[in-house]
Amino acid sequence: MELKEYFPMWEKLTTAQQSRLLSASDQRSYKKGQIVHNGLTDCTGLFLIQSGQLRAYTISDEGREITMYRLFERDICLFSASCIMRSIQFDIVIEAEKDTKVWLIQAEAYKKVMEESAPLANYTNEIMASRFSDVMWLMDQIMWKSFDRRLAAFLLEESSLENTSTLKITHEIIGNHLGTAREVVTRMLRYFQSEGMVKLSRGTVELTDMDKLEKLSNK
Amino acid sequence: MELKEYFPMWEKLTTAQQSRLLSASDQRSYKKGQIVHNGLTDCTGLFLIQSGQLRAYTISDEGREITMYRLFERDICLFSASCIMRSIQFDIVIEAEKDTKVWLIQAEAYKKVMEESAPLANYTNEIMASRFSDVMWLMDQIMWKSFDRRLAAFLLEESSLENTSTLKITHEIIGNHLGTAREVVTRMLRYFQSEGMVKLSRGTVELTDMDKLEKLSNK
Secondary structure (H helix, E strand, O other): OOHHHHOOOHHHOOHHHHHHHHHOEEEEEEOOOOEEEEOOOOOOEEEEEEEOEEEEEEEOOOOOEEEEEEEEOOOEEOHHHHHHOOOOOOOOEEEEOOOEEEEEEEHHHHHHHHHHOHHHHHHHHHHHHHHHHHHHHHHHHHHHOOHHHHHHHHHHHHHHHHOOOEEEOOHHHHHHHHOOOHHHHHHHHHHHHHOOOEEEEOOEEEEOOHHHHHHHHOO | OOHHHHOOOHHHOOHHHHHHHHHOEEEEEEOOOOEEEEOOOOOOEEEEEEEOEEEEEEEOOOOOEEEEEEEEOOOEEOHHHHHHOOOOOOOOEEEEOOOEEEEEEEHHHHHHHHHHOHHHHHHHHHHHHHHHHHHHHHHHHHHHOOHHHHHHHHHHHHHHHHOOOEEEOOHHHHHHHHOOOHHHHHHHHHHHHHOOOEEEEOOEEEEOOHHHHHHHHHO
16 A cells, blocks of 8 residues: 555645655564554654554553554554654553554654644544544443453454454453453453353463353443 | 633734634633533534633443543633544533633634644644543553542642642542542542541541642552
8 A cells, every 4th residue: 555545635735745755754564562662752653554453552550551442454553653742641552463564654754744734734633533532432441341341342353353253362461451450351251151152271262152242242 | 811822823823814713702601510512412612711620521321420631721622622523533521610711712613724724733733632641641540540549639639729628529529530439439538537638527528638648649
């Protein structure tokens, strides 16, 4: 996918602005598990995802994690260029969850074009509003949904992303996504197993009753 | 405070843009307790706070509340004009927490100017990034800080906002701010009382040991 296809307002940029962005871009590849951005002091640039999957998460002082949102093919990752706005005052870590290929646009060049182009500034606004909506959705989940519903929803989402009903995932990693201790995950998965919704074996969780999980997650 | 003082980039707008914003603005007053914005379908416009205090919160299906952030004199309230961006996909309620005077700029006019003015679009970006940072801070608190610390921090903040050590506030309202049931608040306040940090009486919480509360909130 070409760079300009990520920007529906590309034609509203001047030729000079277009070439500025193009010349500040190159392609990068990241291996599954690699950290591609780490906190506020890190300002690599914007990632435009060509293939693969990124996960944005925060991490507590004690090292516990919670997934904020994920980015897929065609998505733009803004917070890896947090220095483009001084009001972004939070730390986020971004890792490649699968082998990932991206366009990288250098933060400084992007900022310069955004400062003079209303179409690019407004488009950037929309990207941020999308991520804001993701986080507000998550907040809602955490505050008001019980853990069994969140776990059921997570398993179904993973199953759909990986296109399999047998997930290769440890209880610890599930805990990292949901901001919960491993023990809590294990306890709930065992309950799910006793209800016939999953089947557990070493390193895998097999979803055995999608309907029941679906019903639980929407409760 | 004049309208233009809210916008540090005012001089970068054209005369036509300035008058468009000015002619789409008027002053409004709200009484303490009044709901000034209610969810996504409501798109009144931007509030520029002249005096008073607004509280932005979300509400669960069961009617439980949690405070997202507050806005004070000189602040701009963006999400009361959520229709200016289509990617804003979450419901927020905004109430006047004190008698409040605002400038109101109609959403449609603001959107029009923002679409053609890079300075205004970038400034709007910064406002949104500030609120995003508030919400990320809150998420961090909810996920990783225990309730005693959050309650101590809340009491200290209220005390500083109201400029008094004797807060006129019910346990239910505290619960609404922190997203917690009234009973949980009452139990924790009683524990604080037994530790000499507060003194409880009908409808008031008196902070009696600021140092100890401070220490607890920073733990």
